[in-house]
Amino acid sequence: LGAAQVSSHNGDQTAQGRVRRLLTQVLEVTTRTIEVLRFLAILQRSGCVRAVLDSHILQEPVTKTAETALSHLLSKPLAELVSSWEGLRPVVQLCAALVAETNAMTSESAGNIGAAVICRELQESSPAIFSRIDLSQCSARRRCPEPVQGLFGQDLLKRYARCSPDGMPEEHSTLLSNGVRAVAAEDALGAAELCAEALLQLPCEEASEDRARGLLGAFLDALGPEPQGRAAEIVEKLLLRTRSWHYLKDFGNGPESFILHVILDHMLSSPRLH
Numbered sequence: 001l002g003a004a005q006v007s008s009h010n011g012d013q014t015a016q017g018r019v020r021r022l023l024t025q026v027l028e029v030t031t032r033t034i035e036v037l038r039f040l041a042i043l044q045r046s047g048c049v050r051a052v053l054d055s056h057i058l059q060e061p062v063t064k065t066a067e068t069a070l071s072h073l074l075s076k077p078l079a080e081l082v083s084s085w086e087g088l089r090p091v092v093q094l095c096a097a098l099v100a101e102t103n104a105m106t107s108e109s110a111g112n113i114g115a116a117v118i119c120r121e122l123q124e125s126s127p128a129i130f131s132r133i134d135l136s137q138c139s140a141r142r143r144c145p146e147p148v149q150g151l152f153g154q155d156l157l158k159r160y161a162r163c164s165p166d167g168m169p170e171e172h173s174t175l176l177s178n179g180v181r182a183v184a185a186e187d188a189l190g191a192a193e194l195c196a197e198a199l200l201q202l203p204c205e206e207a208s209e210d211r212a213r214g215l216l217g218a219f220l221d222a223l224g225p226e227p228q229g230r231a232a233e234i235v236e237k238l239l240l241r242t243r244s245w246h247y248l249k250d251f252g253n254g255p256e257s258f259i260l261h262v263i264l265d266h267m268l269s270s271p272r273l274h
Helices: 002-006 009-045 049-053 069-075 089-104 115-125 154-162 170-184 188-199 206-222 228-241 258-268
Strands: 248-250 255-257
Touching (some): 009 049, 009 089, 009 115, 069 089, 089 115, 154 170, 170 188, 170 206, 188 206, 188 228, 228 258, 248 258
Protein backbone atom coordinates (compact mmCIF):
# COMPACT_ATOMS: atom_id res chain seq x y z
CA LEU A 1 0.00 0.00 0.00
CA GLY A 2 2.85 2.37 0.78
CA ALA A 3 4.43 1.68 -2.60
CA ALA A 4 1.11 2.32 -4.31
CA GLN A 5 0.80 5.73 -2.64
CA VAL A 6 4.08 6.98 -4.08
CA SER A 7 3.60 5.40 -7.51
CA SER A 8 2.49 7.25 -10.58
CA HIS A 9 -1.18 7.83 -11.31
CA ASN A 10 -1.27 4.99 -13.85
CA GLY A 11 0.62 2.70 -11.55
CA ASP A 12 -1.78 3.56 -8.75
CA GLN A 13 -4.71 2.63 -10.98
CA THR A 14 -3.01 -0.65 -11.86
CA ALA A 15 -2.48 -1.45 -8.18
CA GLN A 16 -6.09 -0.67 -7.39
CA GLY A 17 -7.19 -2.92 -10.24
CA ARG A 18 -5.06 -5.77 -8.94
CA VAL A 19 -6.40 -5.34 -5.42
CA ARG A 20 -9.96 -5.27 -6.75
CA ARG A 21 -9.42 -8.45 -8.77
CA LEU A 22 -7.79 -10.15 -5.77
CA LEU A 23 -10.68 -9.24 -3.47
CA THR A 24 -13.16 -10.48 -6.08
CA GLN A 25 -11.34 -13.82 -6.22
CA VAL A 26 -11.36 -14.04 -2.43
CA LEU A 27 -15.11 -13.41 -2.34
CA GLU A 28 -15.72 -16.03 -5.05
CA VAL A 29 -13.68 -18.65 -3.18
CA THR A 30 -15.46 -17.76 0.07
CA THR A 31 -18.85 -18.11 -1.60
CA ARG A 32 -17.95 -21.53 -3.00
CA THR A 33 -16.60 -22.64 0.38
CA ILE A 34 -19.80 -21.60 2.15
CA GLU A 35 -21.91 -23.46 -0.41
CA VAL A 36 -19.82 -26.62 0.02
CA LEU A 37 -20.13 -26.53 3.82
CA ARG A 38 -23.88 -25.97 3.62
CA PHE A 39 -24.18 -28.80 1.11
CA LEU A 40 -22.24 -31.16 3.40
CA ALA A 41 -24.62 -30.31 6.25
CA ILE A 42 -27.59 -31.24 4.02
CA LEU A 43 -25.86 -34.47 2.98
CA GLN A 44 -25.23 -35.38 6.62
CA ARG A 45 -28.91 -34.83 7.52
CA SER A 46 -30.18 -36.84 4.54
CA GLY A 47 -29.68 -40.19 6.24
CA CYS A 48 -28.28 -41.81 3.10
CA VAL A 49 -24.60 -40.84 3.12
CA ARG A 50 -23.43 -44.42 2.55
CA ALA A 51 -25.75 -44.87 -0.44
CA VAL A 52 -24.63 -41.56 -1.92
CA LEU A 53 -20.94 -42.49 -1.62
CA ASP A 54 -21.71 -45.84 -3.31
CA SER A 55 -23.56 -44.13 -6.17
CA HIS A 56 -22.47 -44.94 -9.72
CA ILE A 57 -22.44 -41.18 -10.40
CA LEU A 58 -19.29 -40.81 -8.28
CA GLN A 59 -17.58 -43.53 -10.33
CA GLU A 60 -17.75 -41.37 -13.45
CA PRO A 61 -14.70 -39.32 -14.46
CA VAL A 62 -14.69 -35.59 -13.81
CA THR A 63 -11.90 -34.71 -16.26
CA LYS A 64 -10.40 -36.10 -19.44
CA THR A 65 -8.35 -38.43 -17.24
CA ALA A 66 -9.70 -41.65 -15.78
CA GLU A 67 -9.84 -40.22 -12.25
CA THR A 68 -13.33 -40.52 -10.80
CA ALA A 69 -15.31 -37.96 -8.82
CA LEU A 70 -14.96 -40.08 -5.68
CA SER A 71 -11.18 -40.29 -5.99
CA HIS A 72 -11.04 -36.51 -6.45
CA LEU A 73 -13.09 -36.00 -3.30
CA LEU A 74 -10.86 -38.34 -1.32
CA SER A 75 -7.54 -36.96 -2.55
CA LYS A 76 -7.99 -33.22 -3.13
CA PRO A 77 -7.91 -30.69 -0.27
CA LEU A 78 -10.90 -28.37 0.14
CA ALA A 79 -8.81 -25.35 -0.90
CA GLU A 80 -8.12 -26.94 -4.28
CA LEU A 81 -11.76 -27.96 -4.81
CA VAL A 82 -13.13 -24.47 -4.14
CA SER A 83 -10.46 -22.67 -6.16
CA SER A 84 -12.77 -22.62 -9.20
CA TRP A 85 -16.10 -23.98 -10.40
CA GLU A 86 -14.20 -26.39 -12.60
CA GLY A 87 -12.39 -27.69 -9.52
CA LEU A 88 -15.71 -28.11 -7.74
CA ARG A 89 -17.11 -30.53 -10.33
CA PRO A 90 -16.65 -33.57 -8.00
CA VAL A 91 -18.85 -31.84 -5.40
CA VAL A 92 -21.46 -31.13 -8.09
CA GLN A 93 -21.48 -34.85 -8.95
CA LEU A 94 -21.80 -35.64 -5.24
CA CYS A 95 -24.83 -33.35 -5.18
CA ALA A 96 -26.31 -35.16 -8.19
CA ALA A 97 -25.80 -38.46 -6.39
CA LEU A 98 -27.62 -37.11 -3.35
CA VAL A 99 -30.60 -35.99 -5.45
CA ALA A 100 -30.78 -39.36 -7.22
CA GLU A 101 -30.49 -41.43 -4.06
CA THR A 102 -32.97 -39.47 -1.94
CA ASN A 103 -35.49 -39.53 -4.76
CA ALA A 104 -35.11 -43.28 -5.16
CA MET A 105 -35.40 -44.12 -1.48
CA THR A 106 -38.82 -45.11 -0.21
CA SER A 107 -40.59 -42.91 2.30
CA GLU A 108 -40.24 -45.70 4.89
CA SER A 109 -36.44 -45.57 4.83
CA ALA A 110 -35.01 -44.68 8.20
CA GLY A 111 -33.71 -41.15 8.34
CA ASN A 112 -34.82 -40.18 4.84
CA ILE A 113 -36.08 -36.59 4.93
CA GLY A 114 -37.45 -36.75 1.39
CA ALA A 115 -36.30 -35.64 -2.03
CA ALA A 116 -38.59 -32.60 -2.06
CA VAL A 117 -37.12 -31.33 1.21
CA ILE A 118 -33.57 -32.05 0.03
CA CYS A 119 -34.10 -30.14 -3.22
CA ARG A 120 -35.62 -27.18 -1.39
CA GLU A 121 -32.66 -27.02 0.98
CA LEU A 122 -30.18 -27.32 -1.89
CA GLN A 123 -31.92 -24.52 -3.78
CA GLU A 124 -31.88 -22.26 -0.73
CA SER A 125 -28.46 -23.10 0.73
CA SER A 126 -26.30 -24.21 -2.21
CA PRO A 127 -28.00 -22.83 -5.34
CA ALA A 128 -24.87 -22.58 -7.49
CA ILE A 129 -23.91 -26.20 -6.79
CA PHE A 130 -27.48 -27.48 -7.23
CA SER A 131 -27.95 -25.60 -10.50
CA ARG A 132 -24.88 -27.24 -12.00
CA ILE A 133 -25.96 -30.85 -11.59
CA ASP A 134 -26.86 -32.83 -14.69
CA LEU A 135 -30.44 -34.01 -14.16
CA SER A 136 -30.09 -36.66 -16.86
CA GLN A 137 -27.19 -38.08 -14.85
CA CYS A 138 -29.60 -38.58 -11.96
CA SER A 139 -32.22 -40.52 -13.93
CA ALA A 140 -31.05 -43.98 -12.98
CA ARG A 141 -29.28 -45.80 -10.15
CA ARG A 142 -26.78 -48.61 -10.39
CA ARG A 143 -29.19 -50.91 -8.56
CA CYS A 144 -32.26 -49.73 -10.47
CA PRO A 145 -31.95 -50.11 -14.26
CA GLU A 146 -35.26 -48.36 -14.85
CA PRO A 147 -35.42 -44.53 -14.68
CA VAL A 148 -36.27 -43.29 -11.21
CA GLN A 149 -39.94 -42.43 -11.22
CA GLY A 150 -40.75 -38.87 -10.22
CA LEU A 151 -37.19 -37.56 -10.40
CA PHE A 152 -38.19 -35.04 -13.04
CA GLY A 153 -41.21 -33.96 -11.04
CA GLN A 154 -42.43 -30.41 -11.25
CA ASP A 155 -41.06 -29.37 -7.87
CA LEU A 156 -37.51 -30.46 -8.70
CA LEU A 157 -37.59 -28.91 -12.16
CA LYS A 158 -38.96 -25.60 -10.89
CA ARG A 159 -36.29 -25.38 -8.22
CA TYR A 160 -33.66 -26.28 -10.80
CA ALA A 161 -34.91 -23.50 -13.08
CA ARG A 162 -34.96 -20.87 -10.33
CA CYS A 163 -31.28 -21.20 -9.50
CA SER A 164 -29.79 -21.79 -12.93
CA PRO A 165 -26.54 -19.82 -13.19
CA ASP A 166 -25.76 -17.11 -15.71
CA GLY A 167 -29.29 -16.73 -17.04
CA MET A 168 -29.62 -20.47 -17.72
CA PRO A 169 -26.89 -22.08 -19.83
CA GLU A 170 -27.94 -23.88 -23.00
CA GLU A 171 -27.63 -27.36 -21.49
CA HIS A 172 -29.96 -26.34 -18.66
CA SER A 173 -32.63 -25.02 -21.00
CA THR A 174 -32.42 -28.28 -23.01
CA LEU A 175 -32.99 -30.34 -19.86
CA LEU A 176 -35.85 -28.09 -18.86
CA SER A 177 -37.41 -28.31 -22.33
CA ASN A 178 -37.36 -32.10 -22.00
CA GLY A 179 -38.84 -31.71 -18.53
CA VAL A 180 -41.67 -29.55 -19.89
CA ARG A 181 -42.57 -32.28 -22.37
CA ALA A 182 -42.48 -34.95 -19.67
CA VAL A 183 -44.65 -32.95 -17.26
CA ALA A 184 -47.13 -32.04 -20.02
CA ALA A 185 -47.86 -35.72 -20.62
CA GLU A 186 -49.63 -35.76 -17.25
CA ASP A 187 -50.29 -32.12 -16.40
CA ALA A 188 -50.45 -29.49 -19.15
CA LEU A 189 -51.10 -26.69 -16.68
CA GLY A 190 -48.10 -27.78 -14.63
CA ALA A 191 -46.01 -27.73 -17.82
CA ALA A 192 -47.13 -24.14 -18.44
CA GLU A 193 -46.04 -23.17 -14.93
CA LEU A 194 -42.66 -24.85 -15.39
CA CYS A 195 -42.17 -23.21 -18.79
CA ALA A 196 -43.01 -19.81 -17.31
CA GLU A 197 -40.62 -20.36 -14.40
CA ALA A 198 -37.81 -21.19 -16.81
CA LEU A 199 -38.57 -18.24 -19.11
CA LEU A 200 -38.49 -15.79 -16.22
CA GLN A 201 -34.89 -16.78 -15.47
CA LEU A 202 -33.71 -15.68 -18.92
CA PRO A 203 -32.31 -12.18 -19.50
CA CYS A 204 -34.63 -10.00 -21.59
CA GLU A 205 -32.26 -9.76 -24.52
CA GLU A 206 -31.62 -11.11 -28.01
CA ALA A 207 -29.20 -13.75 -26.73
CA SER A 208 -32.11 -15.48 -24.98
CA GLU A 209 -34.22 -15.94 -28.12
CA ASP A 210 -33.18 -19.48 -29.02
CA ARG A 211 -33.61 -20.77 -25.47
CA ALA A 212 -36.96 -19.07 -25.05
CA ARG A 213 -38.14 -20.40 -28.41
CA GLY A 214 -37.02 -23.91 -27.42
CA LEU A 215 -38.91 -23.80 -24.12
CA LEU A 216 -42.05 -22.40 -25.75
CA GLY A 217 -41.84 -24.93 -28.57
CA ALA A 218 -41.62 -27.83 -26.13
CA PHE A 219 -44.62 -26.48 -24.21
CA LEU A 220 -46.77 -25.75 -27.26
CA ASP A 221 -46.01 -29.09 -28.90
CA ALA A 222 -47.12 -30.81 -25.71
CA LEU A 223 -50.54 -29.12 -25.93
CA GLY A 224 -51.45 -31.23 -28.96
CA PRO A 225 -53.78 -33.69 -27.16
CA GLU A 226 -55.55 -30.95 -25.20
CA PRO A 227 -59.05 -29.79 -26.29
CA GLN A 228 -58.97 -26.43 -28.07
CA GLY A 229 -60.70 -24.52 -25.27
CA ARG A 230 -58.47 -26.04 -22.61
CA ALA A 231 -55.32 -25.28 -24.66
CA ALA A 232 -56.37 -21.64 -25.02
CA GLU A 233 -56.94 -21.35 -21.27
CA ILE A 234 -53.51 -22.81 -20.51
CA VAL A 235 -51.77 -20.53 -23.01
CA GLU A 236 -53.50 -17.51 -21.48
CA LYS A 237 -52.22 -18.49 -18.05
CA LEU A 238 -48.70 -18.78 -19.45
CA LEU A 239 -48.97 -15.27 -20.93
CA LEU A 240 -50.19 -13.86 -17.63
CA ARG A 241 -47.41 -15.61 -15.72
CA THR A 242 -44.70 -14.26 -18.04
CA ARG A 243 -46.00 -10.71 -18.52
CA SER A 244 -43.04 -9.37 -16.54
CA TRP A 245 -40.61 -10.78 -19.13
CA HIS A 246 -40.44 -7.59 -21.20
CA TYR A 247 -38.52 -8.59 -24.28
CA LEU A 248 -39.79 -6.79 -27.38
CA LYS A 249 -38.64 -7.44 -30.92
CA ASP A 250 -39.47 -5.89 -34.26
CA PHE A 251 -40.73 -8.64 -36.57
CA GLY A 252 -41.55 -6.15 -39.32
CA ASN A 253 -44.58 -4.39 -37.89
CA GLY A 254 -43.02 -2.59 -34.98
CA PRO A 255 -41.96 -3.89 -31.54
CA GLU A 256 -44.07 -6.69 -30.09
CA SER A 257 -43.84 -9.26 -27.35
CA PHE A 258 -41.43 -12.04 -28.33
CA ILE A 259 -43.35 -14.65 -26.34
CA LEU A 260 -46.69 -13.64 -27.84
CA HIS A 261 -45.24 -13.68 -31.36
CA VAL A 262 -43.80 -17.19 -30.93
CA ILE A 263 -47.10 -18.49 -29.54
CA LEU A 264 -49.20 -16.92 -32.31
CA ASP A 265 -46.77 -18.16 -34.96
CA HIS A 266 -47.06 -21.69 -33.59
CA MET A 267 -50.85 -21.53 -33.51
CA LEU A 268 -51.01 -20.23 -37.09
CA SER A 269 -48.82 -23.12 -38.22
CA SER A 270 -51.17 -25.65 -36.59
CA PRO A 271 -54.49 -26.06 -38.48
CA ARG A 272 -56.10 -27.62 -35.41
CA LEU A 273 -55.65 -24.38 -33.50
CA HIS A 274 -56.93 -22.03 -36.22
